[in-house]
Amino acid sequence: MNLRIGVLLPLLAACQALQPQPAPLPEELKQSVEQLYEAFDFDAGGGADWNSLEKLFLEEACIVNPFAEGAPAQVSSRADFLREFQAYVRSESVRSTGLHERILAVRVEFHDNIAHTWVEFEGFLPVTGELKTRGVDSIQWVLDSTRWRVASFTTHYRR
DSSP states (O other), rough: HHHHHHHHHHHHHHHTTTOOOOOOOOHHHHHHHHHHHHOOEEEETHHHHHHHHHHHHHEEEEEOOSSSSSSSOOEEEHHHHHHHHHHHHSHHHHHHTEEEEEEEEEEEEETTEEEEEEEEEEEEEHHHOOOEEEEEEEEEEEEEEEEEEEEEEEEEEEE
């Protein structure tokens, strides 16, 4: 029995040491999160920052995103997601008003060159401030050379 405890305790301690810990956002990752949400913003008649969005997402990124509250989830590649988001930006429902997102809270866990952020956000009309959406994004990031980039992105809208 003592032999088992002597073997299991160090193994359990090693496993615990490998668990990601909630931590403050590293400055470079914080900047990438802020750039991502700023890139999604667009004013009436305008568009999102397509160049920044393309650079922030890995080409092979997986995006799981309902485009409307209560809609079933869609799994898209970066190219498909950007095409679908461009169609959304041009749609009657938001073209005349624009839409901005405000970050409410960010929680991050990371190990070296990978990170997972949970971002609580709300979407609002830029002119009136009227709240349109509220949700949580689960974003997995990888450090690609010196820049944090999105590997996967999933949105859940709160009702």
